[in-house]
Amino acid sequence: MAMRVNELIAIPGLDLEVVVGGDLERVIRWVHTTELADPTRYLQGGEVILTTGVWRDAGTTSAGFVAPLERSDVAALGYGLPQPDAVLPPDLIEACRAARLPLFTVPFDVPFIAVSRAFVDRVYGQREEALRERVLRNDRLAHAAGHGGGLNGILDVLGTRLRPWLLGRGRHVIAGSATPDDVACVCAARTALAQPQPVTANGWMAFAIVAVGRTEAHLVVSAGASGLNDDDRAAVDQALPFLGLELARLQVLRETERRLAAELVDLIMAGPAQARTTAARLATFGLDASAPLAAVVCECEDGDVGLDRLESALADIEVTSVAAVKTRELVAVVGWPGAESGLAAIAARLHERMEEPVGVGGLAADSSALRTAVVEARHACRFARLRRDAGWATHDQVGSHLLLLALQDEEVLAAFRRALLRPLEEHDARRRSRLVETLDRFLSSGCRWQETAGALHVHVNTLRHRLDRVEQLTGRDLSSMEDRVDLYIALRSRP
Numbered sequence: 001m002a003m004r005v006n007e008l009i010a011i012p013g014l015d016l017e018v019v020v021g022g023d024l025e026r027v028i029r030w031v032h033t034t035e036l037a038d039p040t041r042y043l044q045g046g047e048v049i050l051t052t053g054v055w056r057d058a059g060t061t062s063a064g065f066v067a068p069l070e071r072s073d074v075a076a077l078g079y080g081l082p083q084p085d086a087v088l089p090p091d092l093i094e095a096c097r098a099a100r101l102p103l104f105t106v107p108f109d110v111p112f113i114a115v116s117r118a119f120v121d122r123v124y125g126q127r128e129e130a131l132r133e134r135v136l137r138n139d140r141l142a143h144a145a146g147h148g149g150g151l152n153g154i155l156d157v158l159g160t161r162l163r164p165w166l167l168g169r170g171r172h173v174i175a176g177s178a179t180p181d182d183v184a185c186v187c188a189a190r191t192a193l194a195q196p197q198p199v200t201a202n203g204w205m206a207f208a209i210v211a212v213g214r215t216e217a218h219l220v221v222s223a224g225a226s227g228l229n230d231d232d233r234a235a236v237d238q239a240l241p242f243l244g245l246e247l248a249r250l251q252v253l254r255e256t257e258r259r260l261a262a263e264l265v266d267l268i269m270a271g272p273a274q275a276r277t278t279a280a281r282l283a284t285f286g287l288d289a290s291a292p293l294a295a296v297v298c299e300c301e302d303g304d305v306g307l308d309r310l311e312s313a314l315a316d317i318e319v320t321s322v323a324a325v326k327t328r329e330l331v332a333v334v335g336w337p338g339a340e341s342g343l344a345a346i347a348a349r350l351h352e353r354m355e356e357p358v359g360v361g362g363l364a365a366d367s368s369a370l371r372t373a374v375v376e377a378r379h380a381c382r383f384a385r386l387r388r389d390a391g392w393a394t395h396d397q398v399g400s401h402l403l404l405l406a407l408q409d410e411e412v413l414a415a416f417r418r419a420l421l422r423p424l425e426e427h428d429a430r431r432r433s434r435l436v437e438t439l440d441r442f443l444s445s446g447c448r449w450q451e452t453a454g455a456l457h458v459h460v461n462t463l464r465h466r467l468d469r470v471e472q473l474t475g476r477d478l479s480s481m482e483d484r485v486d487l488y489i490a491l492r493s494r495p
Contacts, residue, residue, distance in 0.1 A: 003119060004028065005025070005028060005048065005076045006024040009104055011118050011122070014106075015107050016105065016110075017105045018103070019105060023075075024102055026075040029075070030048070031050065031119045032047045032048070033050045035053075035054035036263060037055045037064065039069075040071065046075050047072075048075050048077075048078060050112045050116075051065075051079060052080040053080075054277050058273060062089060062092040062094070063098075066096055066098075069099070074101070075102070076104065077102070078105070078112075079104075081105055083108055084108045084109070140157045145245060145246060150246060151176075151247070152176065158239055163176075163221065164219060165177060165220050166209075166219060167183065168217050168312075169215070169216060169308060171183070174217060185201055185204065186206055186220055189206070196208050203225065205221055206220045207236060207240060209244050209247060211244040211251060216247045217247060219236065219243060258324060258325065260285075261285070261322045262325065265326055268371055269371055271371050275367070285321075285322040289367035291335060292366070293335060293373065294333070294343055295334075295370060295373035295376070296346070296350065296358065297329055297358070297359045297361075297378045297380070297381040298330040300329070301328065307323055307330055310323050310330050310350070313349070313354065317346065319336065320334070321334040347360040347380075347392040348392055357381050358391070359377045359384050360377055360392075360395065361375070361376030361394075361395045362394075362395045362396070380395050416493070420487055421491070423473040424439065427469070427473055434466070435469060435473070437456075438452075438467065439470050439487060439491065440491050443487060449463060449464075
């Protein structure tokens with residue numbers, strides 16, 4: 001069921017006040033909180049954006065903040081007042097008027113989560129009511145779904161005879177209980193589980209549960225030797241929509257958390273400029289920015305499935321954590337009160353569960369050192385991919401100039417790179433020569449003349465002529481180890 005901007009603003013108790021009007025009949029896709037100066041990568045259009053203006057502290061103007069929101073076609077902007085008597089910044093009002101973007105205030109004593117929850121409750125509450133009308137024959141299921149029983153509450157309605165449990169997309173139990181052998185038995189029918197039809201496996205039957213347009217899980221029940229009778233099948237059919245609704249609700253909340261978690265990783269990698277916002281975002285996930293923190297990186301082909309498994313594994317380890325998908329990487333921040341030496345055991349346990357390369361960075365004393373920890377974890381993960389004996393690694397097992405380069409400020413690296421390589425790049429562009437490639441081949445080979453000439457398919461004399469030209473243009477001496485190192489680092493620092 002759709003919800004419009006004016007309906008959100010009119011919800012009693014939120015006390016939202018429109019300051020800049022506009023198209024208040026817009027349908028809201030989602031309610032999203034952000035303090036990023038440009039959150040467009042996380043937007044699809046139609047969102048209501050909530051912000052407290054932290055981006056102003058980083059030097060972003062109101063016009064600069066509103067412009068990408070206008071381009072992303074957001075539905076409205078909500079500004080959280082920092083004090084009971086605070087007023088909206090005039091320049092923000094003008095920027096929203098110019099962009100024809102509806103703007104409303106969120107009172108000081110109303111948390112953003114209350115606005116998001118009101119939206120979720122209204123939208124999914126309407127869907128729940130529509131579903132309840134269709135399943136009035138089953139009051140117990142409606143009671144379990146409508147009174148916080150959750151997935152386990154719905155499974156309880158099916159009774160112990162069916163021994164119901166839910167198998168998640170990551171092939172692990174997400175509700176109910178099952179033995180490892182039972183899970184392995186059902187998962188063995190991997191190809192059949194990809195189909196919408198019920199799957200029978202060694203006395204179990206698995207039913208696909210579709211939520212948010214895809215199969216989110218399977219309801220697995222004991223079917224015995226003769227299969228399900230009519231009453232049991234009817235009970236399962238009645239339970240499936242409720243399970244799908246609950247999974248959809250959990251998916252919505254999980255997607256919100258994961259979006260915020262992905263933003264957290266970006267804030268961490270932004271370094272000191274976002275230190276305060278990073279600390280605040282860590283607190284929303286129950287992590288203390290002033291306490292020791294560890295970073296974990298895992299490579300994974302399917303980010304969503306991998307994230308499910310990583311979150312489940314971290315929960316089993318009983319650590320406070322937040323995890324996010326970043327391209328083909330899973331990045332997790334973990335609260336770690338123990339000694340740094342204990343992180344090796346965490347890496348080993350996570351690799352055992354994930355069956356993917358896992359890297360752990362050094363222990364950060366607080367959030368200010370998290371960027372370094374994440375970089376270390378990424379390099380440890382790459383190192384782990386090459387290890388055939390373990391599949392996991394910690395930062396102290398990795399020694400590489402690439403790690404040092406990754407920790408440096410990109411502007412500093414760019415200036416260093418330009419100073420050494422620009423003369424060669426400009427010469428190559430003018431003369432269509434290959435001086436940069438020749439230098440790279442020569443240094444990468446360990447300065448072996450014949451090997452480099454062979455790789456470039458040129459005579460050694462031609463190679464000597466090219467390298468002489470490199471020395472003339474750069475003012476460096478390739479017989480000097482110091483100059484060789486400088487040039488090699490400049491080449492390796494290229495994006």
